[in-house]
Amino acid sequence: MGVIFLIRFENVTKIYKGENEVVALKNIDLTINDGEIFGIIGLSGAGKSTLVRCINLLETPDEGRVLVDGVDMMNLTRRELRQHRKSIGMIFQHFNLLSSRTVAENVAFPLELSGVPKRQRIKKVRDLLELVGLSDKARAYPSQLSGGQKQRVGIARALANDQKILLCDEATSALDPQTTMSILELLKKINRERGITVVIITHEMHVIKEICDRVAVIEDGRIIETGIVEDVLLNPTTETARTFLKTVIKSEVPPEVAARLKESNGGELLQVTFLGGSTGEPIINEVVKNFDVVVNILYGNIDQIHDITFGMLVLKLTGPQRKQAKAFLEEKGLKVKVIDDV
Ligand SMILES: Nc1ncnc2c1ncn2[C@@H]1O[C@H](COP(=O)(O)OP(=O)(O)OP(=O)(O)O)[C@@H](O)[C@H]1O
Ligand SMILES: [Mg+2]
Numbered sequence: 001m002g003v004i005f006l007i008r009f010e011n012v013t014k015i016y017k018g019e020n021e022v023v024a025l026k027n028i029d030l031t032i033n034d035g036e037i038f039g040i041i042g043l044s045g046a047g048k049s050t051l052v053r054c055i056n057l058l059e060t061p062d063e064g065r066v067l068v069d070g071v072d073m074m075n076l077t078r079r080e081l082r083q084h085r086k087s088i089g090m091i092f093q094h095f096n097l098l099s100s101r102t103v104a105e106n107v108a109f110p111l112e113l114s115g116v117p118k119r120q121r122i123k124k125v126r127d128l129l130e131l132v133g134l135s136d137k138a139r140a141y142p143s144q145l146s147g148g149q150k151q152r153v154g155i156a157r158a159l160a161n162d163q164k165i166l167l168c169d170e171a172t173s174a175l176d177p178q179t180t181m182s183i184l185e186l187l188k189k190i191n192r193e194r195g196i197t198v199v200i201i202t203h204e205m206h207v208i209k210e211i212c213d214r215v216a217v218i219e220d221g222r223i224i225e226t227g228i229v230e231d232v233l234l235n236p237t238t239e240t241a242r243t244f245l246k247t248v249i250k251s252e253v254p255p256e257v258a259a260r261l262k263e264s265n266g267g268e269l270l271q272v273t274f275l276g277g278s279t280g281e282p283i284i285n286e287v288v289k290n291f292d293v294v295v296n297i298l299y300g301n302i303d304q305i306h307d308i309t310f311g312m313l314v315l316k317l318t319g320p321q322r323k324q325a326k327a328f329l330e331e332k333g334l335k336v337k338v339i340d341d342v
Contacts, residue, residue, distance in 0.1 A: 005033055006164070006165065006197050008032070008065075009065075009066055010064050011027050012029075013026055013063035014059060014062055033214075037197075037212050037213050039208040039212035041204075042218035047221040052201055055073075061074070089165065089167065093170040093173045099142050101142075103142070106153055108122075110161055111160050128156040132186060148183060166196050172202070173202070187200070212229050217232065217241050225238050229305060261314065267296075268326075271314055283329065287325045294317070300313045301313075
């Protein structure tokens with residue numbers, strides 16, 4: 001049995017016609033698997049929103065096919081499409097809540113539209129508000145909520161009809177970092193507990209790094225890179241991916257640290273980058289034990305994606321066996337760069 005895909009783009013092209021024709025998507029081939037959290041990252045205007053809007057046919061491709069759950073979306077009648085769209089929820093950067101309705105009434109809205117009887121609606125809304133941690137806000141109005149709470153309402157509403165897919169278009173872009181993390185945690189919980197496939201659009205690499213299983217990098221309407229997150233993050237093959245990468249993996253020495261390093265006398269400064277496998281610490285222990293050197297850690301940055309550790313250390317080596325120590329680090333698979341001989 002092959003991989004079970006839930007969403008598939010086959011050679012999709014989307015052109016916005018008008019005075020200035022814009023080719024927003026160019027020959028997109030993309031497969032999103034059932035149950036995964038898939039990220040799409042790109043700069044402003046790259047075509048991210050157009051891409052997700054093609055999943056539920058809010059935008060119609062000019063060429064190619066979009067398959068959702070085995071169904072060719074463009075072959076559906078209007079009525080079938082409306083039905084099919086119900087299995088796809090969507091949340092937005094600016095929440096798009098109805099301001100004259102309470103939290104509970106906002107969540108109930110799609111249930112009303114699909115004709116769910118009142119008693120069932122009430123129960124469903126209660127369940128959903130509990131899922132997103134807003135049971136105590138049922139009677140509040142959107143204007144009385146924080147951004148994070150509003151997005152929780154958005155999520156509850158997007159899942160009201162037991163959607164199998166949740167599309168998130170910059171859903172955390174209007175939120176502060178801490179609130180962003182709590183929303184990402186909620187999305188992860190929904191994915192893991194309910195098996196909902198989550199598609200996340202973002203221009204922020206840390207969002208991808210935090211919760212996505214796989215990622216596609218989009219530029220000028222084309223997918224330029226795709227793969228599991230740790231592969232794309234740690235071995236980017238395009239300049240754009242590398243640029244995004246720099247925002248999460250700090251492999252440069254900050255200028256104020258560099259200035260401080262210049263002042264440190266004696267020894268040799270090494271920038272050691274490690275990726276996967278070993279973390280820096282135990283290896284440095286070994287260096288100190290095995291060689292006649294003194295190691296000072298002047299700067300460090302260690303992070304993790306899924307179960308892969310990566311990072312960078314700036315070390316000052318003094319003592320007679322510096323050369324051997326350096327060779328040993330390289331033997332262990334670390335990338336070693338001499339910053340400066342002071
Ligand atoms: N309705 C439209 N009519 C004409 N051009 C459009 C329309 N929507 C988007 N575009 C153009 O298509 C291209 C892709 O836009 P899209 O909104 O998909 O980008 P995006 O990656 O979502 O950008 P952002 O990060 O700013 O939201 C852009 O050049 C944009 O100007
Ligand atoms: Mg957009």
